Amino acid sequence: MKRSAHEAITASVPKRLRETDRDAYFDPIHKKRAVDVFQCELDDTGYLDLAVFMKWPSNAHRQYVVVNPVDEPRETQFQVIFSGRCSNYFDLLQFSIGDKFSLALRGSVIGQPESNRPTLLYEDGVVLRLTKNGNSGRIIDTWALDKLAEDQAITTPSDASAADWYATPATGVDRSSGSTEVLVDNGESNFLPSSRCLSPEIAPMNIGGITLGQRAPLVTASRHSPAAASITPGPLVANLRRSPFMEISSSDRRESCAEGSAAHTIPVKAAVGTLHLSVITAGDVQTRQDRPMNAINSIERTAYIKGDLLPKEKRTDEQIPSVPSKMVSASTLDGMSRKKMKKYEKNKSRRAKQAQKAVRGSGQDENILSAPVHVAQPVDIVQIEDSVDISDHVLLLGAQSAVPMSVPFSAPAANSIAHSHLQGAAITNIFTSDNAAPNPVDMQVGRSDTRSLSPRILPPQLPTHISVSAPPPSQQLASSSHLGSHSITLCESRTKTEQLTEELLRTGFHADCCFYTSLLAVQSKGKSYNVMGVVQSTGSIETTRTNEWKIRLHLVDPGVHVSGGFSVNCFGKTKDSLPTPCPGNILVIRQLQGDSHQGRPCGTAPSYKPWSWAIVDIRADEQMIPDNGVGKCRFQPDASEMRHCVRLNDWWKDTESNASVDQGTVHQIDSGTKRATSGRVHRTISEASPFVEPQGYFNCTVEVLYGHENYNQVYSLYVTDYTQNQNLIPVEREWCPPQLSKKILKLELFDGAALKGPSLKQGDYYFFGNVRMKVSSGGYWEASFSQTRSMNKLDEDNLEDEPHFAELLKRKVQWATEVKNIPDSFPHRLIEEVEADRMFCCTVEVLAVSPKDGYTLLYVTDYTACSELAPVAATITGSGDMQDRIVKISLAAGQAQTAASLEPGDFVSIKNLRLRPSSNTFKKLVGRLGGEQRLINKLQANNNKNDALQALLRRKEEWEARTKAKVKRSMQASRNHRKSRPAIESSTSIADHPKQQLNAGSLTSIKEVKTSEKCPNKFRIRARIVDFFPDHLVDFAARRCTKCGEDISSHYRICSRCDDAMDPEGNTNVRTLYQFWFRVEDEVGDELQVAVCDEECTLLKDLEAAGLREDEEALEEFTQRLRPLVGNLLAVHDGIPQRAAGEVLPPLDAPFLTMTIGSWPLVDEQDPHARGYVLIEHALAPE
Structure with missing residues (x-):
């Protein structure tokens, strides 16, 4: 039962629920499944993630919603009914088809099903969080709203004049003549009706020369006051409710007139200008008796709703969301010593005079910002602690965000700059430091989130950088109707502070919509994570074998910075569905799948998974510009995510700046004209690494060995400086001498450098500046380069200014001397001796030649076995025992033309052959051979001088002898079995x-x-x-698979569909039948x-x-x-x-x-x- 208005006057202000109390309902560890909820005993713990499938219009007593549990089968669909005390908040419990929300099980009851669906009934109250609709991230807690309604009653005003604002009236005096309430006007003709602006009383207090009493007179727009109609509100005045810097000046205060007078003006200082209040007497508005006593202020209810009360589409020109006023009792203020209050007033007066002098000294007109101020709520009072100056605290003037009372400008020049920029601009949002947690901000409409609505004492604020977009001076005094085009974005401090340490960024954070994990914590394969990181490098968009699009990104955050970053592979059905960030951008990915490659954790975003992304670009002027793409793969980051992006960007800036400081700078003075360099350290290939500072970048001087163009507009260039790096993949190609295979760096040329790639000839020497070493998808190291201005061709006749080039030539001469007596061909090996990705020469017999579209498959053997070889068809083996003795080689270019003249039974020698793992799951070895050189040579079987060929012929004879002996043993066993059976009548007696x-x-x-x-x-x-x-x-006699029933050709021994060709025991489902x-x-x-x-x-x-x-x-x-x-x-x-x-x-x-x-x-x-x-x-x- 609600208390009377008189009881509400003397009652203490209710304790506001902590935000964590409501967030705790939706901790992921408490998430439940709908199947378990309806099959097990229901309790008040846990929550469900639901999506609206169907809804009915709510009546006065009940609201029905049919929901589908997220990530659960369709059969688990059930019905949710809100009734009882929940009916008081049907205006908040509004859903649309497809909306998603998290529903706490507190107060829920399994009701009698009114249809074939299970029913979950809420009568006493409900707590839910909207996760996918126009108010995503909002938490609605009707339990807290009910408690507020019980603890706070409506105040009944008494008879008093408007001048009583500066006096201390008796408690409970009835002011029947009218009410003095405060409305909000933001200069856009949007305010809430007076019936929704109830506010409890406060004790009087004198701050800055103005006495604030129990009730404030009505302060409204100048268009509501005939006396103030001639005053044109300035742009800043129209948005005073959002102004972050405001202090009240006692020197400019004007006394209020008697009751019944016209509108009066009270000037208020706004750091660099004078702002005025237009005051209307209480008789001009409806009285509090006209309001229903049981109407709880819906504005105050928003203290328990995360977000604005009304959606954007439901606001009218006469409505704007307001905020509750949480007052400090008079007893608290009376406890303050008069001495400290007097000291405070002197300090404020002194600071106000200093600010005025700074403005006059800057040459700016201090009255240019003067205009009526329209305040929504009575001025809230914040308790002043003994050891803290009130200037560092927060004063709420009906605004949605707590704002500091002064700007700590360090010099008059700063005041001048701020004054000139503030003219005609509308403050849209405020980001504070970690000590004063900022409110989330809608980056599209510049609207603050109302999670933290009550006044609170904040620590001293850090200096704030201001980015201003203001009109020209000719428009600075334009009417408020043009304010929509001007904005000031006050972003979080970019200075390096202890609050923004790397440790905070390593642990992850809770956003309004989900929890974001540090990249270091992405460990479990197949598990979904929400991550964000700084883009360190990006690959080009490529197509996969399944005709999907793919891009590889390299991210970094404080957790993985030391270990070399974090790789992410993104896949999409269309090219536009993939993110294309630039280095330095912040990439936000939701539902990233954990994975690993070469033993290192990484991430993957498959096209068949519901992952999404957003790119945040923190520009040089520190304005945040999120990616505005459309599509289900992209989303708009909310304010909490944007704040973390700012922190991450600050960390990255500090990291880069520290790296550049640690690296040092070499200043060279020379009168000659030098080429443009990147300022990087010059390194040899042996010294380069992805983990050297800064971020693997270096300069190098190299010799070009080979290059080719790829289908993805990337040019692959192979270079060397004759130093060896053990982490590089050995290059074994026909153009590469075997002695140089471990000293070659693969350099990927992008963008403009890729266009110049074909002009780089073999044997030329080049200087490359700002090359970056990175880890390839195979786990080896390779480099990338894109800046053509940092690429210069070198001349052997000009070594005076090229000491690194001179050293390269010395190493080349030394290398040539060392390898002079080493043969320039790869070793001859048997199939049983080969190693993966190692080139070799061999002598083999051709078993089959299979031309394909664009290439040719060649099947050869030397009658030695290797268990790692890829399986081949039984038509080629002829016998199951040959399965691991046949090599499949893919021939391209000139090699395919050579194979066209080969026939089964020919003996050939093959040079520079390499066996590589296949791309399928089994990773078996197959051969690859290309190029225009003649690498396949046909041999004569009667050539007795070729030792490798004669050895091959001997192995073939031994193989055939063993095979014949095995067949004879099998036939003898069959013969013995037939002899053991009873004899069958001969043809002469079978007729009887x-x-x-x-x-x-x-x-x-x-x-x-x-x-x-x-x-x-x-x-x-x-x-x-x-x-x-x-x-x-x-x-x-025919062969048939007993498993699938298909007839098998007599040339095959196994069923290609049902049997395992690599079964060591030779088990098969094929049987011989008549x-x-x-x-x-x-x-x-x-x-x-x-x-x-x-x-x-x-x-x-x-x-x-x-x-x-x-x-x-x-x-x-x-x-x-x-x-x-x-x-x-x-x-x-x-x-x-x-x-x-x-x-x-x-x-x-x-x-x-x-x-x-x-x-x-x-x-x-x-x-x-x-x-x-x-x-x-x-x-x-x-x-």
Whole structure:
């Protein structure tokens, strides 16, 4: 039950909830899943992340919202109902379709489902945080609003004149004549109605010569006051409520007139000008009795709502968000000693006079800013501590942000500059130091966040840099309607302070929307992180094999600065979806996936993940310009994120400046004209590193060895200075001498340097300034260069001014002397001896040549084994034992043309071959060979002088001998197995014994079989075999995969779809099965095609399925079993035995058989009645 107004007057001001109390509801450790909430016992802890799926218009008592839990299945959808005490705040609980918010479970009850969805009911109150809508980051706490409503009642005014503002009226006096309240006018005709501007009483106090009483008279716009209508408000006056620097001058104070008088003016000093108050008597506004007693000031409720009360779209020209007034009781102020108050007044007066003198000395008109001031709330009082000067504290004048009372200008010149810039400008936002936490700022509309609305005592402020955008002098006195185009941005101090230490930036921070992790903490692979860092370098946008776009970025923050930074790979479906920052920008990434490469943590942003980014550019004038791109991959950073970007930028500036100081500067005086240099340290390739200061940059003098252009508009240049760096990838190309492979630096040329790349010829010497060493994607070091003005060609005849060039030439001569007796070719190796990414020469036999579009695949072997080789098709191996002895080589350019003349069985020598891991998951070795040089040479097999070739021939003979012996052992084992089985009747007796095994029953003609409608069915026919298929008996056995059911070619040993070609035990799903067909004919001439594939039929029973091509004994056994059934049909098909040349074929003499066949339906779209027939039993028919 709410208390009376009289009780509210004497009640103490309620303690404001700490911001951390509300934020604690949404700590990520308390996040729950909707499935667990409805299946387990519900408590008041935890929260849910939800997205609005459907909503209904709220009535006076209930509001329904259907939500989908974020990152949970659609089936977990449920309904949220707000009712009871929550209905008082339906104006705040407004949602749209697609909005996302975090809903605390405090006070929730699982209600009876009114539909097929579960229901979560809130009656006593609710706490939620908006995460995706127009008010993202706002926290609404109705529990705190209810507590405020109970503890704070509406004050009933009493009869008094307007002059009573300067007196101390008795508590509870009823001023029935009217109310004196304060409205806000920001110069844009936007203010809140008086019914929403209630404010509790305060005790009187004298500050700066002005006595502030319990209630302030109405201060409103000049357009509401006829007496002040002639005064044109200045630009700064219209935005006084946002002014950061304001002090009240006692010397300029004017006494208030008696009750009923017209508007009066009270001047107020604003550091460099005079501001005036227009005062209206209380009779000009509605009284407090006209307001409902139970109407809680919605402005004061915003103390428990993070953000502006009204969305932008709901504000009218007569409404502007205001702030509550939190007052200090009179007893607190009475405790202050009169002596200290008098001292304070003297100090303020002295400072005001000094400020006026500084303004007069600057030559500026001190009255140019004079205009009526329109203040929204009674002047709030801040308690003054004994040891702190009140000038360093905060005075709230209805503003949304706490503002300092004075500007600590260090010289009159500063006052002059500030005065000239402040004229006609509107202050949009304020960033304070860490000691006085700033309010978040909307960078688009310059609106302060209202999380911290009550006055608070702040420590002394750091000097603040001001960036001003002001109109020309001719427009400085323009009307307030033009104020929208002028702004002053007061940014956080750029000075290096202890508050902005690297330790703070290493730990991460809580933004309004999420938690940002330091780059050092990105460790878990596959886990999502929110990060931001300074862009140290950027790669070019490239396309991947899957036709996606990719860019590689190098970020740095205090956590990873020493270790060399942090790499991020970003992928996107379109080129515009990728960030393209410049070095020095701040890159903000949400939902970055943790990853690792070469044992180092890194980040990846896959195209199929919902990651997003923003680029913040802290310009030279310290204005923040975020990326304004559109699209789901980009977002607008909020104020808390922007503040951290400023801190990160300050740290980066300090780091760079310290690095330049530590490096030192060499001053050289010379009358001659020198080339432009970058001021970097000159280093040899052996001394360069990504981790040397500053950030891996250096100058170098090198010799050009080779260069080529890439598809991504980057030119790759290979250079050397004849010094060795162990971290460089060894370059083993046909143009590179083997002795120089470890002394070559790969230099990537970008932008303008890439255009000049083709003009850099082999053997030329160049100076490159401002080269940067970096870590490549493979973990090796490489360098990048883009500034063409820092690139100069050197002449060997001019060494006087090039000491580094002279040293390079000395090293080259020394290197040539050392390698003079070393052969200039790569070593000859066997396949079993090769190493990845190492060039070698070899002598091999060609097994197959496979031309492709743009390249050729060459398959070779030297009959030695290497388990790291990539698998090849079984059609090439011919035997499973050759699988790890065949090398697949990709030939390009001139090498592909040479391979076109090669055939299987040729012997060749290959030079400068290199095996590299493939790009697939298994990383098996494949060969690559290119260039226009002749690196493949065909050899003659009878060349006895080639030792490598003769060794290859011997290995081949040994391999073939081992293979034949293995086949013989396999055939002998099969033969022994067949001999162990019971003998099968020969062809002379097979006609006798099967007749007793046939079932009795009448015979069916083939015509009746074909016309039978019953299927499946079994028939008994009398017919003879007149043909068979396939034509050759060796093809009667087929290979089939028992897993997928596909027929396998006789050339293959495994199923490429189901089997593992690298299985060391040779396990496979392929089985050999009999599969052939007979065409049979009955006595009337009707024919029928019958399949023979059932292993249990009498023809195949106890006959082992074997490869008839390889096993001659198995073929002979099958032929002996088949011959009595087909007669001379084998000779007709030119099968076994082979008929003599010129022999006339006799007529068919195949005997009639009694056969039992089965039928089954075939799937045939053209013939739905198609049938298939299979042989089940057979026997020679009686005469």
